[in-house]
Amino acid sequence: MVRIADVARMANVSTATVSRVISNTGTVKKETAEKVLEAIKKLNYQPNMLARQLRRSETETILVVVPDITNTFFSAVLRGIESVAIENGYQVLLGDARNNVDTETSYLTILGQKKADGLILLTARTDQKILEELSHDYPVVLACEYYEGTQLPTVSIDNVSSARKATEYLISLKHKRIGHISGPLNVVVGRDRCKGFHQAMAKHGLSVDPSLVQEGEFSFESGFNLMMKFLSLEEPPTAIFAGNDEMAMGAVKAAKSKGVRVPEDLSVVGFDDIKFASIFEPALTTIAQPTFDMGQKAMHLLLKIINDEELEKNQFILSDKLIVRNSCKELTIDG
Amino acid sequence: MVRIADVARMANVSTATVSRVISNTGTVKKETAEKVLEAIKKLNYQPNMLARQLRRSETETILVVVPDITNTFFSAVLRGIESVAIENGYQVLLGDARNNVDTETSYLTILGQKKADGLILLTARTDQKILEELSHDYPVVLACEYYEGTQLPTVSIDNVSSARKATEYLISLKHKRIGHISGPLNVVVGRDRCKGFHQAMAKHGLSVDPSLVQEGEFSFESGFNLMMKFLSLEEPPTAIFAGNDEMAMGAVKAAKSKGVRVPEDLSVVGFDDIKFASIFEPALTTIAQPTFDMGQKAMHLLLKIINDEELEKNQFILSDKLIVRNSCKELTIDG
DNA sequence: ATTTTTAATGTAATCGATTACAATAAATGT
DNA sequence: ACATTTATTGTAATCGATTACATTAAAAAT
Numbered sequence: 001m002v003r004i005a006d007v008a009r010m011a012n013v014s015t016a017t018v019s020r021v022i023s024n025t026g027t028v029k030k031e032t033a034e035k036v037l038e039a040i041k042k043l044n045y046q047p048n049m050l051a052r053q054l055r056r057s058e059t060e061t062i063l064v065v066v067p068d069i070t071n072t073f074f075s076a077v078l079r080g081i082e083s084v085a086i087e088n089g090y091q092v093l094l095g096d097a098r099n100n101v102d103t104e105t106s107y108l109t110i111l112g113q114k115k116a117d118g119l120i121l122l123t124a125r126t127d128q129k130i131l132e133e134l135s136h137d138y139p140v141v142l143a144c145e146y147y148e149g150t151q152l153p154t155v156s157i158d159n160v161s162s163a164r165k166a167t168e169y170l171i172s173l174k175h176k177r178i179g180h181i182s183g184p185l186n187v188v189v190g191r192d193r194c195k196g197f198h199q200a201m202a203k204h205g206l207s208v209d210p211s212l213v214q215e216g217e218f219s220f221e222s223g224f225n226l227m228m229k230f231l232s233l234e235e236p237p238t239a240i241f242a243g244n245d246e247m248a249m250g251a252v253k254a255a256k257s258k259g260v261r262v263p264e265d266l267s268v269v270g271f272d273d274i275k276f277a278s279i280f281e282p283a284l285t286t287i288a289q290p291t292f293d294m295g296q297k298a299m300h301l302l303l304k305i306i307n308d309e310e311l312e313k314n315q316f317i318l319s320d321k322l323i324v325r326n327s328c329k330e331l332t333i334d335g
Numbered sequence: 336m337v338r339i340a341d342v343a344r345m346a347n348v349s350t351a352t353v354s355r356v357i358s359n360t361g362t363v364k365k366e367t368a369e370k371v372l373e374a375i376k377k378l379n380y381q382p383n384m385l386a387r388q389l390r391r392s393e394t395e396t397i398l399v400v401v402p403d404i405t406n407t408f409f410s411a412v413l414r415g416i417e418s419v420a421i422e423n424g425y426q427v428l429l430g431d432a433r434n435n436v437d438t439e440t441s442y443l444t445i446l447g448q449k450k451a452d453g454l455i456l457l458t459a460r461t462d463q464k465i466l467e468e469l470s471h472d473y474p475v476v477l478a479c480e481y482y483e484g485t486q487l488p489t490v491s492i493d494n495v496s497s498a499r500k501a502t503e504y505l506i507s508l509k510h511k512r513i514g515h516i517s518g519p520l521n522v523v524v525g526r527d528r529c530k531g532f533h534q535a536m537a538k539h540g541l542s543v544d545p546s547l548v549q550e551g552e553f554s555f556e557s558g559f560n561l562m563m564k565f566l567s568l569e570e571p572p573t574a575i576f577a578g579n580d581e582m583a584m585g586a587v588k589a590a591k592s593k594g595v596r597v598p599e600d601l602s603v604v605g606f607d608d609i610k611f612a613s614i615f616e617p618a619l620t621t622i623a624q625p626t627f628d629m630g631q632k633a634m635h636l637l638l639k640i641i642n643d644e645e646l647e648k649n650q651f652i653l654s655d656k657l658i659v660r661n662s663c664k665e666l667t668i669d670g
Numbered sequence: 671a672t673t674t675t676t677a678a679t680g681t682a683a684t685c686g687a688t689t690a691c692a693a694t695a696a697a698t699g700t
Numbered sequence: 701a702c703a704t705t706t707a708t709t710g711t712a713a714t715c716g717a718t719t720a721c722a723t724t725a726a727a728a729a730t
């Protein structure tokens with residue numbers, strides 16, 4: 001292992017001078033710097049980052065915890081985070097919570113251990129208190145998911161209004177018997193999208209049949225199963241708002257398996273606009289979240305916190321968009 | 336920041352003793368250990384990992400470089416890696432090469448900087464020499480992708496024979512005019528799958544029309560575009576073997592857009608068996624790779640190298656499986 | 671009771687950089 | 701020519717743990 005002392009010896013200078021050359025302080029004479037650079041090259045020297053990080057007490061690494069890395073929605077957000085991180089000399093440590101709260105929480109210790117300078121959470125299922133305390137001591141930013149009534153820096157869309165928008169789209173297509181396959185209600189975005197659904201229904205004077213609201217778990221399978229349940233109802237819904245695209249696809253699949261055509265017999269709208277939403281048949285009408293932008297914004301925020309800069313505000317709501325494709329159709333009397 | 340010295344002071348012992356308690360050497364008197372533990376709890380002390388790592392020169396972190404994190408094939412492999420990593424007290428640093436060789440290569444410096452104890456590459460596009468040299472100094476394992484004729488520890492499937500298998504399946508369905516949408520030929524798995532395709536054709540005495548072999552780039556779009564090209568041919572293929580599922584889906588979409596039915600008019604087989612392959616319509620016939628197992632195996636190998644254990648061998652070929660679904664059909668005279 | 675062995679703890683070196691402070695050399699001013 | 705300022709370099713402390721080695725205390729052996 002080549003150390004800074006080896007370089008210093010070869011270049012006939014002190015380690016301090018070598019260090020100055022490396023960190024480009026501009027206080028080293030040109031010829032000296034050249035000697036040092038040459039020695040570095042000759043020895044193929046690379047600074048030991050652990051030593052530097054210990055001394056400077058900074059790692060230039062940030063931790064990102066995602067609920068489920070196999071969901072392309074999150075990997076798209078990750079892309080946004082990574083782009084800004086790399087641009088600013090930061091590396092990304094990934095924690096995949098695998099949809100498990102305890103796994104999620106266990107990643108938080110990494111901050112205390114000084115293995116990362118900051119944290120971006122794409123999932124907010126850990127106890128709110130714990131996280132708020134953590135954020136007193138370390139830079140933390142939430143993205144996509146969030147807590148209610150918190151001062152934690154957050155970037156997300158307004159899930160309630162998006163869900164309302166999605167539901168109202170179905171209402172505008174004359175649907176009245178609209179079902180909702182929600183995400184898990186112990187995660188905010190599941191709750192908020194459910195809330196938006198109810199708001200839209202109420203706003204248009206439509207009653208919600210409790211049996212038409214079922215709690216899924218953001219997976220294809222849960223969407224499939226819950227749709228099956230709906231279909232076995234005496235009076236099945238004519239439209240479904242699903243809490244995310246995977247569940248929407250599951251619902252469509254279930255319908256098809258029962259000979260129910262989408263969109264002719266059943267309209268479905270999803271949420272997230274994942275990569276596959278447009279490939280799916282029928283192409284999914286869904287709410288597109290600005291994944292890349294959210295990632296970028298979250299990382300920019302985190303950088304500000306790390307650098308002790310003032311935040312203009314704590315909650316950033318980015319705008320989503322209803323993408324109309326082919327999974328919905330206006331309701332006609334005979335169906 | 337609470338340091339080990341603070342704990343030592345409070346417990347009225349030396350830092351050495353505290354350290355011994357933390358690392359559980361078993362050489363500390365029970366009552367002393369209790370005092371220390373109490374102090375740790377009271378101060379909410381967490382060891383500074385940077386300091387420990389510097390001293391022990393190990394990070395308990397491994398680096399995984401993937402070519403494209405938004406491809407669920409790779410996130411599935413990552414899951415396997417992570418599971419073994421966590422089990423063994425290792426953390427995973429993720430590098431997303433975003434399909435760019437330079438980005439991929441740039442991640443390799445992390446090893447020299449001592450920020451990770453080892454490396455698993457899910458992409459092998461960096462210059463082979465560079466990597467082989469790197470592997471003399473640091474633990475490196477390749478998974479999924481690999482180099483030809485190398486001693487680098489590798490875990491993968493036999494892409495040539497899998498591709499042969501896939502192609503022979505089409506041949507068994509009486510197809511003769513079979514096209515291949517290959518992956519990029521500058522990546523091994525692209526080349527090997529192409530090779531397997533040719534081998535199968537040759538073995539059954541079928542000639543390969545050069546215009547029926549086109550190089551894609553593993554993306555939906557490239558699959559779509561190249562299929563369009565095939566369809567505009569005077570005599571289009573009756574079957575397609577695509578280098579991965581995303582391209583296969585692109586091909587199917589292109590066919591459908593031209594009124595060509597799959598599988599009735601065109602048979603398509605993919606590769607990888609990603610999450611959506613079974614959801615796609617028609618459900619994709621494809622080669623399933625043992626993603627989770629490959630990830631686990633790769634991490635197990637890496638651990639052995641890190642712990643200086645002997646490797647029974649360097650190349651591990653795991654078995655794949657042809658999953659027959661609904662995207663292929665026997666060729667009939669009239670189509 | 672004294673020596674030997676073992677157990678428990680402490681002191682200080684160490685990991686490999688960075689950087690405050692000190693020292694020297696060169697440049698500028700008078 | 702000497703004082704002052706500025707540029708360049710070096711010395712040694714520091715980051716916060718771990719651990720080799722030294723020391724002391726307790727237990728076992730004679």
